[in-house]
Amino acid sequence: MSRISRNHRDPAYERDFRQLAGALDRPIAPAPEFAESLRRQIAGSEPTSTPKHRPATTMVIARESPVLMLADRRRRHIGFSILEIAAALLLISALALSAYIININAVGGPTGPDAGNGPGQLSRAIASPVRDASTERMTAGINWGGDKGRSQYYGSDAIDPSKPPVDLQIGDERTTTVGPGLFVGDSWYGWTVRAGADAFLRVNVATGETVWEQEYRTWGTLGSNGQRIFAFLIDASDTPTPVPVAISMTTGEIAWRGPALHPFAISITASNEGTFYLDGGTPPPAIETYAIDLTREEHGPVVAGETVYFTDGKATTVALGIDDGAERWRDDRSDDFPADFGYVDEITFPRTGTIVANERYVFVRLPDNSIVSLDPATGREIARSFRGGFVDSTRSILGMSLRGDRLVVLTISSFVSSDGSTVGNAAISVLDAGSLEVLVTSDFVEGGAGFDMVVTDSSAFLLTIGEQDVWELIEVDLTTGSLSEPFGTGLLVESIRLSGTGDTLIAAMSSGTVLYFSMETHELLDRHRVQRGQTIALVGGPMPIEDGRPIAVWKVGPNAPVPETPPATPIP
Amino acid sequence: MSTATQIANLDMETGTEQTHARAPTDVAAWFDEALPRIYGYFLPRVGGRVAVAEDLTQETILAAVRSGHRPSRSSAVIPWLFGIARHKLMDHYRTEDRERHHFGRPADPDEIECGPAPPLPALDLDALHARDTVIATLDRLPPRQRSALVARYLDGCDVPTTAALLGVSVHAAESLLARARTSFRQHYRSLNGDAS
Numbered sequence: 001m002s003r004i005s006r007n008h009r010d011p012a013y014e015r016d017f018r019q020l021a022g023a024l025d026r027p028i029a030p031a032p033e034f035a036e037s038l039r040r041q042i043a044g045s046e047p048t049s050t051p052k053h054r055p056a057t058t059m060v061i062a063r064e065s066p067v068l069m070l071a072d073r074r075r076r077h078i079g080f081s082i083l084e085i086a087a088a089l090l091l092i093s094a095l096a097l098s099a100y101i102i103n104i105n106a107v108g109g110p111t112g113p114d115a116g117n118g119p120g121q122l123s124r125a126i127a128s129p130v131r132d133a134s135t136e137r138m139t140a141g142i143n144w145g146g147d148k149g150r151s152q153y154y155g156s157d158a159i160d161p162s163k164p165p166v167d168l169q170i171g172d173e174r175t176t177t178v179g180p181g182l183f184v185g186d187s188w189y190g191w192t193v194r195a196g197a198d199a200f201l202r203v204n205v206a207t208g209e210t211v212w213e214q215e216y217r218t219w220g221t222l223g224s225n226g227q228r229i230f231a232f233l234i235d236a237s238d239t240p241t242p243v244p245v246a247i248s249m250t251t252g253e254i255a256w257r258g259p260a261l262h263p264f265a266i267s268i269t270a271s272n273e274g275t276f277y278l279d280g281g282t283p284p285p286a287i288e289t290y291a292i293d294l295t296r297e298e299h300g301p302v303v304a305g306e307t308v309y310f311t312d313g314k315a316t317t318v319a320l321g322i323d324d325g326a327e328r329w330r331d332d333r334s335d336d337f338p339a340d341f342g343y344v345d346e347i348t349f350p351r352t353g354t355i356v357a358n359e360r361y362v363f364v365r366l367p368d369n370s371i372v373s374l375d376p377a378t379g380r381e382i383a384r385s386f387r388g389g390f391v392d393s394t395r396s397i398l399g400m401s402l403r404g405d406r407l408v409v410l411t412i413s414s415f416v417s418s419d420g421s422t423v424g425n426a427a428i429s430v431l432d433a434g435s436l437e438v439l440v441t442s443d444f445v446e447g448g449a450g451f452d453m454v455v456t457d458s459s460a461f462l463l464t465i466g467e468q469d470v471w472e473l474i475e476v477d478l479t480t481g482s483l484s485e486p487f488g489t490g491l492l493v494e495s496i497r498l499s500g501t502g503d504t505l506i507a508a509m510s511s512g513t514v515l516y517f518s519m520e521t522h523e524l525l526d527r528h529r530v531q532r533g534q535t536i537a538l539v540g541g542p543m544p545i546e547d548g549r550p551i552a553v554w555k556v557g558p559n560a561p562v563p564e565t566p567p568a569t570p571i572p
Numbered sequence: 573m574s575t576a577t578q579i580a581n582l583d584m585e586t587g588t589e590q591t592h593a594r595a596p597t598d599v600a601a602w603f604d605e606a607l608p609r610i611y612g613y614f615l616p617r618v619g620g621r622v623a624v625a626e627d628l629t630q631e632t633i634l635a636a637v638r639s640g641h642r643p644s645r646s647s648a649v650i651p652w653l654f655g656i657a658r659h660k661l662m663d664h665y666r667t668e669d670r671e672r673h674h675f676g677r678p679a680d681p682d683e684i685e686c687g688p689a690p691p692l693p694a695l696d697l698d699a700l701h702a703r704d705t706v707i708a709t710l711d712r713l714p715p716r717q718r719s720a721l722v723a724r725y726l727d728g729c730d731v732p733t734t735a736a737l738l739g740v741s742v743h744a745a746e747s748l749l750a751r752a753r754t755s756f757r758q759h760y761r762s763l764n765g766d767a768s
Contacts, residue, residue: 016691017725017753023697024706024726028612034626035607041630042599042637 182222182229184249187211189229191218202252214252218245223301223308225322228255230301230308244301244310244320256325261312262334302357307376311355315366319379329379333366356402361433363407365397371409373436383436398426401455406439407431408455408478410462428460428476442481445474454498454505456519461505463498473498473505473517487522488515599637602649606633609650610657616703617661617722619711628664632657658727662719662737669715689757709760717752724749 029035181190188203200218202211218231219242229247233254234240244258300310307328311317314334318327354365362374373383399410409429425444432439445464454461460476472486488507499506504525505517516526610632614625636656643652695702710718716738723734735745 014725014749014753016693017721017756019692019695019697020706020721020725021728022726023695024616024703025609026612027608028615029608030611030626030629031622034630038607038630038633039603041634042603 182224184224184226184229187249189222189224189247189249191216193217200247200252202249212252214247216254220299221301223303224249225303225308228322230303230322232261232299232301232310233257242299242310242312244308244318244325246308246322246325258310258320258325259318259327259330261310261318262314262316263312300355302355304357304362304376305359309355309357309362311364315364317355317362317364317374317379319362319376331364331372331374331379331381333364333372354397354400356400356407358402360405361402361407363400363402363433365400369397371397371400371407371431371436373433383434385431385436399453401453401460402433403455403457403478405433406478407433407436408460410453410460426462426464428462428478428481430478430481440479440481442476443483445483459519461498461519463507473507473522475519475522484522488517488524602646602653603633606650606653610653613654613657614661616707617710617726618664620704620707624664628657628660632660635660658723658737661722665715665719665722669719689754690761692757692760705760705764709756709763712759712763713752713755716748717755720745720748721752721756 181188186204189201191198191200193199198215198217200214200216202213203209204211217234219234219240220232223230227249229249231245231247232242233245234242241260241263243260246255247253248255299312300308302309303322306322307319308322309317309319316334317331319329320327356363357376359376362376362379364372364374366372371385372381374380375382397409398412401408407430409431410426411429412426427444428442430439430441431437445462453463455478458478460478462474462476464472464474472489474486475484476482477484503519505519507515507517514527515524517523518525607629611625611629614628614632615622618624618628632653636653643649695706697703697706710721713721719738720734723729723737724731729737731745731749732742734749735742738745738748740748
């Protein structure tokens with residue numbers, strides 16, 4: 001510490017850096033495609049060039065001499081028409097450009113032989129080769145499957161990539177947080193914090209208008225049966241007690257409250273020794289730490305038939321009636337949880353309960369990395385996978401997906417080496433849902449440790465993050481366990497969320513780029529780009545709505561306002 | 573006039589009258605000149621990554637166009653754009669830093685022992701290799717250290733201004749700069765080997 005003070009106060013100690021002043025700055029012409037794209041956007045953006053700032057056409061005409069106008073009707077008539085047509089064209093062009101900018105752009109242009117290389121790639125073709133996605137943006141971090149990680153959303157609606165997506169901006173500059181939301185019918189439901197106050201919103205997708213707003217906070221993912229929204233209600237404390245609730249979709253009022261459950265480990269810190277420190281546990285200062293965001297653990301709610309299931313921070317599962325919230329059964333596993341909750345000394349991911357369910361099965365992942373099958377009617381334990389089988393002591397279950405009678409499980413190995421680099425691997429195991437017998441385990445996806453997963457009836461698509469922060473998509477055949485060639489490879493530059501519907505796999509990046517891939521051919525079908533402007537944070541989606549348009553939910557970043565007078569002073 | 577000087581002199585050149593004055597000329601008048609300069613400003617500061625530089629260039633120019641505020645003098649347009657660009661760049665670094673913290677990258681140590689590190693040699697920054705090495709070295713630094721060095725040395729801000737840009741105290745900025753310089757020197761030597 002004293003050395004720092006001495007050094008940074010010694011002027012001679014920075015002289016070698018003075019030579020850098022302005023030395024790297026050279027005018028560099030960007031790609032012509034990029035320049036042209038930007039020029040077009042400016043034409044539609046400049047406040048002084050939009051029609052509303054221009055004098056009305058009739059005013060221009062009125063400035064002509066009435067005598068002249070009367071004396072030469074033909075000329076006046078022609079002149080009026082030309083001006084009118086010009087103004088109309090200008091107005092139409094401006095509106096088209098505005099729409100182009102306000103909505104997600106189908107940014108593109110003709111592909112050329114050098115498409116994807118060098119400047120201008122963002123402006124180039126929608127239908128560019130798959131590998132064009134490889135230089136999307138720069139390295140920023142690793143997605144460990146947290147809030148912006150696994151979405152595992154898979155819908156049945158066919159998406160139409162040719163239709164412009166809806167750019168639904170939920171938050172503004174006062175919005176500090178936006179939770180994962182849910183699209184139901186014509187609306188988005190979700191929680192935000194606006195200017196320090198909780199707000200649970202229903203926002204009409206078509207109009208962007210807030211239908212209703214309530215002052216409470218939910219946690220984690222939401223569920224719905226089409227009539228109600230189900231969620232964990234929490235307060236704003238550090239270790240909030242989650243309470244299952246049903247929310248009226250019409251008014252936002254709480255329809256019923258379930259029993260209070262165990263708090264979640266909202267944050268987990270992992271050291272490079274493979275030791276994890278959950279809430280309340282503080283790593284020794286000498287250990288380099290890594291933060292893991294697990295706020296999107298899949299604790300439910302899961303709606304299946306007339307029951308909604310929730311599991312909590314100690315893998316206690318409750319089954320509640322969707323109409324009245326009455327507790328039908330409870331499976332309490334809290335005694336199985338490590339006695340010292342704040343310290344888990346294993347190179348595995350400590351997990352609170354994760355649940356998947358349908359009307360025939362309920363599966364909960366337990367803290368010891370086993371999976372228990374519960375009777376949907378009674379909660380009785382039917383089967384349990386044993387640890388050391390497909391999940392040995394070096395692996396951990398990261399995600400589950402239930403497809404009919406098969407349970408698809410994503411497991412990973414330890415995730416960082418002592419120097420902080422990415423190691424480990426991922427594998428998909430397919431289990432018989434009735435017996436929990438392992439039907440097939442895929443080859444290892446080497447070098448990957450940050451994952452997203454979308455599961456269809458025949459395949460699982462993984463988003464893997466390997467060394468050098470390269471992300472790629474891999475399809476795993478659920479029958480044979482074989483892996484496809486990687487596709488959609490790119491540098492990880494931001495958080496990426498994976499979702500899918502129909503035959504379309506969707507990768508949405510927090511920078512605003514949304515890529516659509518064919519699940520069948522792995523071809524890049526389309527590429528849209530949100531005109532970010534001041535919107536920077538992807539907070540949900542994209543998910544398709546009824547007419548096939550995908551939706552992404554965004555909020556304005558905290559640093560969005562452009563300073564009018566940037567502060568600066570010369571070097572003394 | 574170098575970019576650094578232009579940015580550093582921004583306040584003196586533009587003053588407060590810039591905020592509500594109409595542009596002396598329209599966007600077309602400055603776009604062609606500004607685009608390569610803004611793009612050239614970003615490219616070395618983001619590790620030479622074209623896509624990132626394009627994104628930031630686009631954000632900067634669109635923000636300028638949409639703001640509706642222009643300097644009253646045409647000579648002040650470019651410094652004004654550089655001012656916006658620098659804020660965009662700092663936002664980018666902040667985002668990068670957040671991503672590192674949130675998604676598994678090691679947190680920057682709060683304090684490190686700054687061991688003796690030989691100063692940088694005199695660099696011929698007109699030579700491509702030297703420029704590339706500096707850019708690559710910058711790219712290796714943690715985002716906070718990189719943002720401090722960029723603001724202080726590449727953009728020519730004084731320490732209080734650098735501190736304001738980073739949202740830290742002057743003392744914290746000095747400490748951060750000290751760590752950043754040491755880190756830069758070490759990375760530079762590691763990249764350049766004995767040649768340094």
